[in-house]
Amino acid sequence: MVVRVVVNGVGTIGKRVAHAVKLQDDMKLVGISDIAPTPVLRTVLEPDGPLYKTDLYCSIPEMIENLTNAGMYVKGTLPELLESGKVDVVVDATPAGIGAKNKPMYEKYDVKVIFEGGEKADVADVTFNSFVNYEDAIGKKFVRVPSCNTTSLLRTLWALGQVCKIDEVFVSLTRRAVDPWEIKKGPVNALVPDMHVPSHHGPDVKTVMKDLDIKTFAIKSPTTLAHVHVVHVKTKNPPSVEDIKNTFNKTPRILLFKAEDGYNSTAEIIEHFRDILRPRYDMYEVAVWDETISVMKNDIFWAHAVHSEAIVIPENIDAIRAISGVERDKWKSIKKTDKSLGVK
Numbered sequence: 198m199v200v201r202v203v204v205n206g207v208g209t210i211g212k213r214v215a216h217a218v219k220l221q222d223d224m225k226l227v228g229i230s231d232i233a234p235t236p237v238l239r240t241v242l243e244p245d246g247p248l249y250k251t252d253l254y255c256s257i258p259e260m261i262e263n264l265t266n267a268g269m270y271v272k273g274t275l276p277e278l279l280e281s282g283k284v285d286v287v288v289d290a291t292p293a294g295i296g297a298k299n300k301p302m303y304e305k306y307d308v309k310v311i312f313e314g315g316e317k318a319d320v321a322d323v324t325f326n327s328f329v330n331y332e333d334a335i336g337k338k339f340v341r342v343p344s345c346n347t348t349s350l351l352r353t354l355w356a357l358g359q360v361c362k363i364d365e366v367f368v369s370l371t372r373r374a375v376d377p378w379e380i381k382k383g384p385v386n387a388l389v390p391d392m393h394v395p396s397h398h399g400p401d402v403k404t405v406m407k408d409l410d411i412k413t414f415a416i417k418s419p420t421t422l423a424h425v426h427v428v429h430v431k432t433k434n435p436p437s438v439e440d441i442k443n444t445f446n447k448t449p450r451i452l453l454f455k456a457e458d459g460y461n462s463t464a465e466i467i468e469h470f471r472d473i474l475r476p477r478y479d480m481y482e483v484a485v486w487d488e489t490i491s492v493m494k495n496d497i498f499w500a501h502a503v504h505s506e507a508i509v510i511p512e513n514i515d516a517i518r519a520i521s522g523v524e525r526d527k528w529k530s531i532k533k534t535d536k537s538l539g540v541k
């Protein structure tokens with residue numbers, strides 16, 4: 198079976214998911230859909246772009262002239278495409294809150310949907326992480342892939358959970374202010390604490406790891422490269438530092454970087470991904486600073502970096518396999534996805 202996928206909303210996440218779908222031999226990108234002739238949409242459809250020759254649809258029929266008047270060739274509208282029965286799975290990567298508004302359209306045409314982390318958890322039957330609950334998404338109608346911060350915490354805490362029982366987690370998040378291309382948001386010269394305590398990240402992790410006692414506190418900082426988390430875990434049976442490094446090393450999509458090798462900051466880590474010629478310097482992996490992994494009595498600590506634009510892409514691809522039922526074995530899906538994307 199080849200899963201027929203359309204991506205609705207071709208921005209930061211949508212353009213990457215659409216490109217990643219094209220790299221899978223068990224998926225076919227039947228189209229992309231949007232409402233605005235953004236520079237991103239134009240670029241990805243250019244002859245040199247990663248989505249060249251992909252059929253473009255307009256998500257809202259009344260807005261088709263937005264695209265055609267801008268000189269874009271539009272094959273039809275998204276409702277028409279969904280009605281044709283040629284789509285198995287929609288990945289809705291529209292801005293936060295629009296996915297929930299689109300849901301009645303998806304229900305009308307009886308199509309399966311992956312929503313992104315900007316949507317509230319109740320938009321979907323299950324919030325997904327490849328390692329934690331792949332099986333729960335198999336055959337479901339609506340699945341949500343949570344945000345970048347949540348995905349990094351789910352991966353690392355799942356890995357840690359293989360070597361100890363986690364009693365309590367506290368995470369301090371320093372968030373990148375905006376995606377690099379955004380010019381309208383800040384801060385430019387300030388650190389901005391999130392006044393909601395706990396920040397939404399802890400409750401979001403709990404939509405997947407339901408019994409986890411986790412609290413998070415977030416601060417926005419004027420950088421675009423990556424988020425940094427300082428994680429503190431309490432346990433009654435602490436593993437050794439070596440055990441933690443081993444479980445992180447064994448888990449796909451987690452990489453250890455050493456300050457000793459020159460990786461002291463997000464800048465040097467991101468530079469690594471530029472130098473290995475990753476498309477758009479996408480870092481699909483969670484980058485854990487090796488030297489920060491510490492055990493002090495019953496307390497475990499580490500710091501990791503998260504590339505917000507890229508980290509959720511492998512989980513989106515796995516989620517398509519799970520929701521469509523094309524692959525029921527999570528490890529097979531993870532392996533296939535990672536090979537196609539060049540994940541280390």
Ligand SMILES: NC(=O)c1ccc[n+]([C@@H]2O[C@H](COP(=O)([O-])OP(=O)(O)OC[C@H]3O[C@@H](n4cnc5c(N)ncnc54)[C@H](O)[C@@H]3O)[C@@H](O)[C@H]2O)c1
Nearest residue numbers: 206207208209210231233256290291293313315345505506
């Ligand atoms: N940007 C990130 O770093 C990041 C990381 C993880 C998760 N997410 C989540 O992914 C989702 C998408 O975010 P993004 O950053 O890619 O957004 P974006 O603003 O970069 O792109 C959104 C795209 O959707 C289009 N769009 C707007 N309204 C639409 C509609 N009604 N129908 C179809 N298309 C429409 C826009 O024209 C744009 O091309 C959100 O839920 C967000 O929270 C974002």
